[in-house]
Amino acid sequence: MAEHLLTTTVTETTTTTPTTTIPPTLELISSAIGDSFVHYLNKLDQIPGGQIILRYIRSSYKNDPVRSLFELALFIFAVHYFLSSKRKENKADIVKFSKLEIDELIKDWEPEPLVEEVNNLEKWQLSAIPKIKGWNKSHMTLYNEASGNNISSNVVNLASYDFLDLNENDNVHKAAKAEISTAGVGACGPPNFYGTQDVHVRLEEDLARFLQTEQSILYGQDFVTAGSVIPAYLKRGDLCIVDSGVNLAIQKALIVSRCNIEWYEHNDVDHLESILEELKPTLDKEPVRRRFIVTEGLFLNTGDICNLPKIVELKNKFKYRLFLDETLSIGVLGANGRGVVEHYNLSRLEISITIGTFAGSFASSGGFCAGVKPMVQHQRINSNAYTFSASLPPYSAIASSQSIKEIMNERTAAGNSKLIAQLHERTSHLYSKLTSIKTTFFKVTSNSNSPIIHISLSHQYRKALGLPAFYGNTHFLNTGKQARSLNEFSKAYNIESFLLQKIIDGVLFESNILITRSKSILDHENLPVISPQLLIMVNSGASLKELDLLAQTLEIIVNKVCKSVSNEARLLSLEDELLKYTKY
Amino acid sequence: MSRFIPNAPPDDRPQQIQDELEYGKLTNKKYLYVSKHAAGEPLPEPIEDEPPYYIYIATYVNYLILIIIGHIRDAFGKVFKPQDYQDLIEQNGYAPWYDGFENFYVRRLKLRIDDCFARPIHGAPGRYIKLFERRALGKGEYEFTGQSMECLNLSSYNYLGFAQSSGVCTDSALDVIDKYGTSACSPRSYVGTTDLHLETEQVIADFVGKEAAIIVSQGYGTNASLFSSLADSKCLVISDELNHASIRFGVRLSGAVVKVFKHNDMDALEFLLRQQISQGQPKTHRPWKKIIIAVEGLYSMEGNMCNLPKLIELKEKYKCYLFVDEAHSIGALGPNGRGICDYFQVSPSKIDLLMGTFTKSFGATGGYIAGSKPIIEKLRLTYITNNYSESVPPPVLAQIISSLRIIEGKLNPGEGKERLERIAFNSRYLRLGLKRLGFIVYGADDSPVIPVLLFFPAKMPVVSRVLYSMKIAVVIVGYPATPLTTSRVRLCVSSALTKEDLDYVLEKFSYVGDLAFLKYSSGIAGGSKVPGQPPRWSIKDVLEVNVEDCKKPQLP
Incomplete structure (x- = not known):
């Protein structure tokens, strides 16, 4: 019966179409097509469920033939869409070549080398890396890699992040050794697949208690922490307001997260406030997205301490969350080493996300993130570096736990950590x-509480040498945009670094104290880089007398070196010297 | 019962027994094999067996049911238990930490089988792994009984069995703590370089057959920071679709243009290379500055090896650079344990950059990049981790050096060779056994990673829990780490396991396979008793001939 109905309707269409305009042959063809179409349509009848489709076509056609056509077109489009490849190139953009032409092009193509070779001007940087024989502790031995001879022993080490000298602590060693004797060295698995040991869980608890927050989570390396935590919460369309002096890890993390970024002047809370004010009207109109203020506690690049009380006030007023990188401030600032939050006597609950490292004052390895429970738990599945990498070695976890205990163990009369007090005493003494x-050559630029003391060449001296105010991506200052490609090699940066290296070597020679300088990789820095600086990392293991000696020698050496390099021509002539440099 | 993790229960068994639990003694000289690919022969195409169609349909239905029930629970939950959904709604003007959609998979699917993940352990994850007994309280909360259970370990990355708490490596690590402390305390280019670091770099460079190497404190970080120093937005990185997240992250960070080719499909790679070199950069059509092909030696979820001979041929023909991530293959493959080059008998000099980790085969942690001297010297200046990230801690270095020396035969001669031949034998033995029992197993014959396909997401917890009750610890992997339909159990074989352990595993797997209806294979990937028929051997038949059969050049 169905067959009958359909045939009649189809023949109707073929006859009712304006036959006058179609020649008889075409008419024949079209009716043949129509017939076979009907034939196949009728086959549908035999497939289970086909009747339903048939009935649908019939009823819809009766009412409105245009609709049937439209539906057919839609159906074809849908099939085409699903069958066509998902990642389609812009067809117009592709040039058509024959096989021969492609072969020709391949033959002509001359790729650049995988990496450029080290150029002669930067070779000295490799031999300026100090090589330690044996223990990296407050007093250590340096040697020359090529000859194998010792350069100097019992060198006072003011270049390491081990501020509290816990790498020499017997209790930390004992704990680590006990753990290696029961669990071996590596964790042999990611945290979610049998890589979580009792000591990991315990360190997370210890750290959360130490930082006075709800929970914490461990990472295998400090640098990847920011790059993994930030993209877990900041996605396209989210917003963050960032201090323009942040370290490279955060810069890279922000690029990966693809969120909207606004930069405020380094440590300028008034500028931050004006940005927040400016954004408020537009943000109020939109649905609420995730919004963060991102800053460092103690800045790696400058040694400044962020103005946390004001930032906390602003973030509460404008309802932003605060991301705080305590990599350098943890175990250093505050009466008990709880970081910049304790330094300002604030509550850790004000900080939404805290990240930091165990490889600094805790004399262990790995990184961490701490905060409220839902935030931390989210990372256990959604953070790249946590889910896709092996856990921290168990002995590292227990060493960190022990270091926290050591910090809290001995107390001063006021009930605070004695270890931290010692460090603070040395810091302020040296500072x-x-x-x-009194000198015209250099200036101490870091915060008085920072145990990393930054010394940069003074403005007038640098001007006399013809050195630029900033290196790297200077156009950031005009456009507010981060760099898109790598920065070029900078001769001036290289030679200014070498000038500082001369001072470092001079100090080492005169007083047997090793200090260091900032070593930014200009290629990667997306933000403008300030002038290279001398860094003195105060260490509890160094005596006050040794620090006095450093201050004296530094003055003499800086005067000596800077006087000998008094103008641009003299500075450029250093190039001959750096070509021959083979210190370590 | 406590919500906090208990202390490890005391263990007063004699040291000898404890050692045996971390690394089983070889029970018979017959249970050894040398893994090697005959030079010049093409790589046999791994055959991926497909289950019957209804399995796929049922798998989708399985997900559908889970998702529908999840949404129903959400709908009711939001009305009746709003306190459970606090984290998903805007509060007090703050957006939620994550949106409900993003979190749906975790909240409604993963949480159901949460007890199969992140089981806390104590002690060295060697032949046996000690899991704390815990009881789920729901919502990801647990309470601990204070006891722990020893399970056969088929889950840890412990290919050569170096996860031990006694022996040469451990002694050397303990010794180094006395001489070097626990931490490196500084990035490499500041004061984080000791003689031990330089020694380790030379040892690993010699081991993989390259001029120089650079070591990093974490395997993930090695890749995540590398590509920024190699490529920029005018360079092209061609990446296998199944490359590890760290490579993908690193490439994304570098800003380079990425093109992905189908897993291990060399024709697709060649097509892509020809197209990209001739077309050049998008829009401008300028030639690419350079093209880097990034592949893995052994894929950790599939157990497949890359087709190295063909890759080298293509790389040379099209003037590209080849980066091989040997995270899983170094130590575990090749007659000398030197990874994928050793296995294929290819000179390592033909590969531009060899990357690998110390976590998997050497019982340590961290990663390395090995290459020619000029490349590594330049990386010392421009590699991000060198200047901005912690250096490798000394005890880890001691573990790396001593384990590499053992493998090379310089320490405890004979031990390294035995470890290598045991993993080769164990991998083949277990793989052939599983195939014959009727499981669908992915990967190359010699791969120590053996994924057993389950398909149904609901079968993941079944397998994990039943095997756990039989004292076998396995890893289950599902979406999003694998494609939606191919949930699997991933077995990581270790030298520490004895042949008898594997017999036990096969026996229990056979039981679980019957219980959960997992024997789907059609026989196209081998293992059949009668050619053309699906393999469904009885466990008795399998064990009878498995030792001889698994040593045949190609698994029957």
Whole structure:
């Protein structure tokens, strides 16, 4: 019966179409097509469920033939869409070549080398890396890699992040050794697949208690922490307001996250406030997205401490969350080493996300993130570096736990950590010594509480040498945009670094104290890079007398070196010297 | 019962027994094999067996049911238990940490089988792994009984069995703590370089057959920071679709243009290369500055090896650079354990950059990049981790050096060779056994990673829990780490396991396979008793001939 109905309707269409305009042959063809179409349509009848489709076509056609056609077109489009490849190139953009032409093009193509070779001007940087024989502790031995001879022993180490000298602590060693004797060295698995040991869980608890927050999570390396945590919460369309002096790890993390970024002047809370004010009207109109203020506690690049009380006030007023990188401030600032939050006597609950490292003052390895429970739990599945990498070695976890205990163990009369107090005493002692030096050549630029003391060449001296104010991506200052490609090699940066290296070597020679300088990789820095700086990392293992000696020698050496390099021509002539440099 | 993780229960068994639990003694000299690919022969195409169609349909239905029930629970939950959904709604002007859609998979699917993941352990994850007994309280909360259970370990990356708490490596690590401390305390280019670091770099460079190497404190970080120093937006990175997340992250960070080719499909790669070199950069059509092909030696979820001979041929023909991630293959493959080059008898000099980790085969942690001297010297200046990230801690270095020396035969001669031949034998033995029992197994014959396909997401917890009750610890992997339909159990074989352990595993797998209806294979991937028929051997038949059969050049 169905067959009958359909045939009649189809023949109707073929006859009712304006036959006058179609020649009889075409009419024949079209009716043949129509017939076979009907034939196949009728086959549908035999497939289970086909009747339903048939009935649908019939009823819809009766009412409105245009609709049937439209539906057919839609159906074809859908099939075409699903069958066509998902990642389609812009066809117009592809040039058509024959096989021969492609072969020709391949033959002509001359790729660049995988990496450029080290050029002669930067070769000295490799031999300027100090090589330690044996223990990296407060007093150590340096040697020359090529000859194998010792350069100097019992060198005072003011270049390491082990501020509290816990790498020499017997209790930390004992704990680590006990753990290696029961669990071996590696964890042999990612945390979610049998890589979580009792010591990991315990360190997470210890750290959360130490930082006075809800929970914490461990990472295998400090640098990847920011790059993994930030993209877990900031996605396209989210917003963050970032200090323009942040370290490279955060810069890279922000690029990967693809969120919207606004930069405020380094440590300028007024500028931050004006940006927040400016954004408020537009943000109020939109649905609420995730919004963060991103800053470092103690800045790696400058040694400044962020103005946390004001930032906390602003973030509460404008309802932003705060991401704080405590990599350098943890175990250093605050009466008990709880970081910049304790330094300002604030509550850790004000900080939404805290990240940091165990490889610094805790004398262990790995990184961490701490905060409220839902935030931390989200990372256990959604953070790349946590789910896709092996856990921290168990002995590292227990060493960190032990270091936290050591910090809290001995107390001063006021009930605070004695270890931290010692560090603070040394920091302020050296800081006051260094700032009291009268010189036109250099300036102490870091915060008085920072155990990493930054010394940069003074503005007028650098001007005399013809050195630029900033290196790297200077156009950031005009456009506010991060760099898109790598920065070029900078001769001036290289030679200014070498000038500082001369001072470092001089100090080492005169006083047997090793200090260091900032070593930014210009290629990768997306933000403008400030002038290279001398860095003195205060260490609890160094005596006050040794620090005094450093201050004295530094003054003499800086004067000597800077006087000998008094103008641009002299600076450029250093190039001959750096070509021959083979120190370590 | 406590919500906090208990202390490890005391263990007063004699040291000898404890050692045996971490690394089983070889029970018979017959249970050894040398893994090697005959030079010049093409790589046999791994055949991926397909289950009957209804399995796929049922798998989708399985997901559908889970998702529908998840949404129903959400709908009711939001009305009746709003306190459970606090984290998903805007509060007090703050957006939620994550949106409900993003979190749906975790909340409604993963949480159901949460007890199969992140089981806390104590002690060295060697032949046996000690899992704390815990009881699920729901919502990802647990309470611990204070006891722990020893399970056969088929889950840890412990290919050569170096996860031990006694022996040469451990002694050397303990010794180094006395001489070097626990931490490196500084990035490499500041004061994080000791003689031990330089020694390790030379040892690993010699081991893989390259001029120089650079070591990093974490395997993930090695890749994640590398590509920024190699490529920029005018360079092209061609990446296998199944490359590890760290490579993908690293490439994304570098800003280079990425093109992906179908897993291990060399024709697709060649087509892509021809197209890209001739077309050049998008829009401008300028030639690419350079093209880097990034592949893995052994794919950790599939157990497949890359087709190295063909890759080298293509790389040379099209003037590209080849980066091989040997995270899983170094130590585990090749007659000398030197990874994928050793296995294929190819000179390592033909590969531009060899990357690998110390986590999997050497019982340590961290990663390395090995290459020619000029490349590594330049990387020392421009590699991000060198200047901005912690250096490798000394005890880890000691573990790396001593385990590499053992493998090379310089320490405890004979031990390294035995470890290598045991993993080769164990991998083949277990793989052939599983195939014959009727499981669908992916990967190359010699691969120590053996994924057993389950398809149904609901079968993941069944297998994990039943095997756990039989004292076997396995890893289950499902979406999003694998394609939606191919949930699997991933077995990582180790030298520490004895042949008898594997017999036990096969026996229990056979039981679980019957219980959960997992024997789907059609026989096209081998293992059939009668050619053309699906393999469904009885466990008795399998064990009878498995030792001889698994040593045949190609698994029957």
